[in-house]
Amino acid sequence: MTTNGQTQQFDKTAFKAAVEKHLTTTYANTPTTATSRSWYLAMGRALAEITTGNLLETEQQLAEEKVRSVNYLSLEFLIGRLTGNNLISMGLYEDVADAMKEMGHSLTDLLEEERDPALGNGGLGRLAACFMDSLAAQEYPAVGYGLHYEYGLFRQSFVDGRQVEAPDAWRGLEGYPWEVVRPELNQTVNLYGHVEAYKDENGNACRRWVPGMTVEGVAWDLPIVGYDNKSVYPLRLWECRSPAPFSLSRFNDGDYVGAQYSALEAGNVTKVLYPNDNHDQGKALRLMQQYFHCACSIADILRRHIGAGNKIEDLAKLETIQLNDTHPTIAIPELMRILLDEYKLGWDAAWTISSKTFAYTNHTLLPEALETWSEALIAQMLPRHMEIIFEINHRFMKLVEQTWPGNNEVKRKLSIIEEGSQRMVRMANLCVVGTYAVNGVAALHSELVKRDLFPEFDELFPGRLTNVTNGVTPRRWIKYCNPGLSALISEKVGNDWPNKLEKITGLEKFAEDKAFQKRYMAVKKENKQRLADWVKENMDIEIDTNAIFDIQIKRLHEYKRQHLNLLHILSLYHRLLNDPSFDMQPRVFFFGSKAAPGYALAKDIIFAINKVAEKVNSDSRLGGKLKVVFIPDYRVSLAEILFPAADVSEQISTAGKEASGTGNMKFALNGALTIGTMDGANVEMREEVGDENIFIFGLLVDEVQKLKEEGYDPYRYYHADSLLRAALDLLETDEFTPGKPGQLATIRHNLLDGGDPYLVLADFADYVKTHEKIDVEYRNQENWARKAILNTALMSKFSSDRSIRDYANNIWKLKPVNR
Numbered sequence: 001m002t003t004n005g006q007t008q009q010f011d012k013t014a015f016k017a018a019v020e021k022h023l024t025t026t027y028a029n030t031p032t033t034a035t036s037r038s039w040y041l042a043m044g045r046a047l048a049e050i051t052t053g054n055l056l057e058t059e060q061q062l063a064e065e066k067v068r069s070v071n072y073l074s075l076e077f078l079i080g081r082l083t084g085n086n087l088i089s090m091g092l093y094e095d096v097a098d099a100m101k102e103m104g105h106s107l108t109d110l111l112e113e114e115r116d117p118a119l120g121n122g123g124l125g126r127l128a129a130c131f132m133d134s135l136a137a138q139e140y141p142a143v144g145y146g147l148h149y150e151y152g153l154f155r156q157s158f159v160d161g162r163q164v165e166a167p168d169a170w171r172g173l174e175g176y177p178w179e180v181v182r183p184e185l186n187q188t189v190n191l192y193g194h195v196e197a198y199k200d201e202n203g204n205a206c207r208r209w210v211p212g213m214t215v216e217g218v219a220w221d222l223p224i225v226g227y228d229n230k231s232v233y234p235l236r237l238w239e240c241r242s243p244a245p246f247s248l249s250r251f252n253d254g255d256y257v258g259a260q261y262s263a264l265e266a267g268n269v270t271k272v273l274y275p276n277d278n279h280d281q282g283k284a285l286r287l288m289q290q291y292f293h294c295a296c297s298i299a300d301i302l303r304r305h306i307g308a309g310n311k312i313e314d315l316a317k318l319e320t321i322q323l324n325d326t327h328p329t330i331a332i333p334e335l336m337r338i339l340l341d342e343y344k345l346g347w348d349a350a351w352t353i354s355s356k357t358f359a360y361t362n363h364t365l366l367p368e369a370l371e372t373w374s375e376a377l378i379a380q381m382l383p384r385h386m387e388i389i390f391e392i393n394h395r396f397m398k399l400v401e402q403t404w405p406g407n408n409e410v411k412r413k414l415s416i417i418e419e420g421s422q423r424m425v426r427m428a429n430l431c432v433v434g435t436y437a438v439n440g441v442a443a444l445h446s447e448l449v450k451r452d453l454f455p456e457f458d459e460l461f462p463g464r465l466t467n468v469t470n471g472v473t474p475r476r477w478i479k480y481c482n483p484g485l486s487a488l489i490s491e492k493v494g495n496d497w498p499n500k501l502e503k504i505t506g507l508e509k510f511a512e513d514k515a516f517q518k519r520y521m522a523v524k525k526e527n528k529q530r531l532a533d534w535v536k537e538n539m540d541i542e543i544d545t546n547a548i549f550d551i552q553i554k555r556l557h558e559y560k561r562q563h564l565n566l567l568h569i570l571s572l573y574h575r576l577l578n579d580p581s582f583d584m585q586p587r588v589f590f591f592g593s594k595a596a597p598g599y600a601l602a603k604d605i606i607f608a609i610n611k612v613a614e615k616v617n618s619d620s621r622l623g624g625k626l627k628v629v630f631i632p633d634y635r636v637s638l639a640e641i642l643f644p645a646a647d648v649s650e651q652i653s654t655a656g657k658e659a660s661g662t663g664n665m666k667f668a669l670n671g672a673l674t675i676g677t678m679d680g681a682n683v684e685m686r687e688e689v690g691d692e693n694i695f696i697f698g699l700l701v702d703e704v705q706k707l708k709e710e711g712y713d714p715y716r717y718y719h720a721d722s723l724l725r726a727a728l729d730l731l732e733t734d735e736f737t738p739g740k741p742g743q744l745a746t747i748r749h750n751l752l753d754g755g756d757p758y759l760v761l762a763d764f765a766d767y768v769k770t771h772e773k774i775d776v777e778y779r780n781q782e783n784w785a786r787k788a789i790l791n792t793a794l795m796s797k798f799s800s801d802r803s804i805r806d807y808a809n810n811i812w813k814l815k816p817v818n819r
C-alpha cells in the first residue's frame with residue numbers, strides 16, 4: 001500500500017474492479033475481447049474518478065476559504081498526453097503498472113494508445129500547459145480557461161517530401177477519458193446585433209447591447225493534478241454549441257431546414273484550432289473564437305466570485321486574470337461591458353476594477369504576430385465592445401495629451417486605434433492600457449519590449465512593464481520523459497528535485513567524477529537508442545548511436561532559421577564529397593516541425609530538408625558520416641523521446657526575434673549542449689552554465705539592427721565565402737531532385753534576392769565555425785560528459801515552478817493554499 005498526495009492509500013483490488021467496470025459498462029467490451037485501446041480508455045476513466053473527486057473537493061475548499069486565485073486565459077493549451085504524467089503526479093505509476101500487469105497488460109504499451117491532445121501550436125500553448133502544472137504542484141489556486149477544439153493542430157505527413165495536413169480528431173469516437181462535461185456551468189454567448197440607448201428607472205441615459213444571435217458554451221474540465229499533493233485544478237475548455245432554434249425569424253418564415261443549417265454553422269465556432277504560430281491571420285471566425293472564449297470565461301469567473309458570496313467591488317481583490325498574449329484581449333471590454341451595463345457601475349468604478357484585475361504577457365515582437373482587428377469587423381460582431389474600446393481610447397488619449405501636449409506623433413503611435421484606409425484596433429496597446437502588469441518572457445525580450453516596442457508606455461506607466469523568464473515543468477520534461485536520468489539524479493541529490501529543482505545543482509560536484517560521467521553518458525546512449533529504434537520502426541532509417549545527435553525541433557519559421565541549419569548540412573555534404581582532407585564525427589541531424597498550411601516558404605524548407613535527407617541517407621560516398629531525419633508529425637509525445645536523446649540543441653534564431661524559447665531549456669536539462677544565438681532565454685542559459693558550456697555564435701541584437709540600417713547585402717557573404725556559395729548553389733542543381741533542377745531554388749532566391757529580414761547569410765560563417773568547435777569538443781568524451789552534466793546541474797532557474805513563483809510574488813500577489 002502506498003500513501004501519496006492524491007489518494008490516502010491505493011486499493012489495488014478496488015482499482016482493478018473499477019477498470020473492469022469501465023471496460024464493460026463504459027466501453028462495452030469484455031476482458032477477453034478488449035483491445036489495448038479499450039484497456040487504456042478504461043484505465044483512464046478509472047483514474048479520472050479519483051482526480052474528478054479531488055477536483056471538486058479542491059474547488060469547494062477554495063470557494064469556502066475565499067482565497068485569491070489566478071485565471072489563466074489562453075486560446076491554446078498544448079498539454080500532451082495526460083495519463084503517464086498524471087500517474088506520476090498522483091504517485092501511482094508503479095502501483096497502476098502492477099495492477100495492469102496483473103490484468104495482463106504492460107502500462108507502457110497502454111500509454112502509447114493515448115492520442116496527444118494537441119490544443120496548441122507551439123511554445124505559447126506548451127508554456128500554458130507547463131504553467132498549469134506548476135500552479136498545481138505549488139498549490140497556487142488557479143483555473144485555466146481555454147477552448148475545446150474539436151480538431152487540434154493538424155496531423156502532418158509527407159508525400160514526396162511535401163507536408164500534407166489532415167484533421168486531428170484528438171478525442172476519437174469514445175471521447176477523452178480524462179475530461180468531464182459540466183452542464184451546470186453552461187454559458188450563453190451573444191453576437192452581432194446593435195446597441196440601443198434607453199433610460200433606466202431613475203431617468204439616467206444608458207446603453208445596452210441587443211444581440212442578433214446567441215450560441216451556447218459547454219464547459220469541459222480536464223484535471224490538472226498537483227505533483228505530490230492533494231490539489232487538482234480545472235483546465236476548463238469551452239465548446240461552442242448552437243441552441244436550436246437560434247434564428248427564430250427564419251423558423252417563423254417556415255425556413256426550417258435553413259435555420260437548422262445555420263445553427264450547424266454557428267456550432268462551428270470551436271471546430272478547429274487556427275494553425276498559425278507567431279502570425280496573425282485576421283479571420284472573422286478567429287475573432288469569434290476569441291470572444292466566445294472570453295465571454296464564457298469572464299462569466300464563469302463572475303459566477304464563481306458572486307456565487308461564493310463576494311461583492312463585485314471585490315473582484316480585483318480575489319481574482320486576477322492573466323492574458324496569454326493578446327488573443328484573449330477582448331476580455332477587457334467584455335468585463336467593462338458587464339460592469340457598466342449589467343452591474344450599472346460608473347465608468348471610473350468599472351475601470352478601477354477591470355484594470356486592477358487583468359495582467360498581460362507579451363510573447364513576441366514580430367510585427368506580423370501583433371494582432372490588429374478592423375473596427376468594422378468588431379463593430380459588426382461586437383457593437384457594444386467597439387463603443388467601449390473607443391471610450392477607453394478617448395480617455396487614454398487625454399492622458400497622452402496631458403503628458404505630451406500637442407504631440408500628435410506620439411498620439412498616433414500610442415493610440416489603441418490605428419488610423420488608415422480602414423481603422424484597426426491594436427490589441428497590444430489595449431492590453432498595456434487596460435492592465436496592471438505587462439511582462440515579457442525572458443530578460444532580453446522584456447528589455448526590447450521596453451526599448452523598442454513600448455518605450456512611451458514605459459514612461460507613461462513606470463513599473464508596469466516587467467519580466468518573468470519562462471520555464472518548463474521538470475515533471476514532464478525530466479522525470480516522466482527521462483527515467484534513466486531521473487534515477488541518476490535521485491541517487492545523487494535525493495528524490496525531491498522534481499518540485500524543488502534547486503536540488504539538481506548538487507550534481508555540479510560530480511561533473512568531473514569519471515564513474516558518474518560514464519553512467520550519465522550511458523543513460524544518454526540508452527535514450528539515443530530509444531530514438532534510433534523509433535526511427536527504424538517508423539521511418540525505416542538506420543542510424544548509429546555513436547553519431548552526434550543534433551536536433552532542431554520547433555515550429556517552422558524563417559526567424560527560427562531551419563534553413564540556416566540546412567545550409568550547414570549542405571556545406572558538410574559538399575566538404576565530404578570535395579575536400580579529401582575534411583573529416584568529421586558522424587552526425588545525425590534531426591528535424592521535427594510543422595509549417596502553417598498557408599506559409600509557402602516554410603513548406604518549401606520542409607520539402608528541401610526532406611529531399612536532402614533522401615539523398616544523403618542513401619549516399620554511400622558519405623561513409624555514414626551524415627544522416628538527416630525529418631520526424632513527421634512532431635508533437636509533445638515525440639518531443640518526450642527527442643529531448644532526452646540530444647547531444648546538440650539548435651537554438652539559432654536571428655537575435656531579437658525569439659522572445660524566449662522553451663525547447664532550449666528542455667534540451668539543456670536533459671544534457672544537450674546548445675548551439676545558439678544571443679537571443680531569448682539563450683542569454684540567461686549562458687549566464688547560468690558559463691560560456692565554456694554553451695556554443696554561442698552570430699550577430700548580437702544591436703549588430704543586427706546596425707547591419708539593417710547600413711543595408712544588408714547577402715551577395716557580400718555569397719561572394720566572400722566559397723563554402724556558403726557551394727551550399728547555396730547546390731539548391732539550384734538537381735542533386736537532390738534528380739532530373740528536376742530548380743525545385744529547391746526558392747530558398748536560395750529568398751536568401752539572396754528576397755530581402756531576407758533574418759540575415760541568414762550574415763550568420764553562416766560563424767555558425768559553421770562553431771559547429772567545427774562542437775565536432776572537436778565531442779571527440780573528447782570526458783570533456784563532453786562534464787559539459788553535459790553541468791548543463792543539467794545548472795538549469796534549475798528554468799523550472800516553470802520558479803516562473804510561477806515570480807508571477808505569484810511580483811505580479812499576482814498570490815499565496816499557496818495547501819490541502
Ligand code: Z15
Nearest residue numbers: 123124278363364441658659660661
Ligand atoms: C508562440 O508560440 C510564441 C509567441 C507568440 O506570440 C505566438 Cl502567437 C506563438 C512563443 C514565442 O515565439 C517563444 O519565443 C516563447 O518561448 C513562447 O511563445 C512562450 O513564451
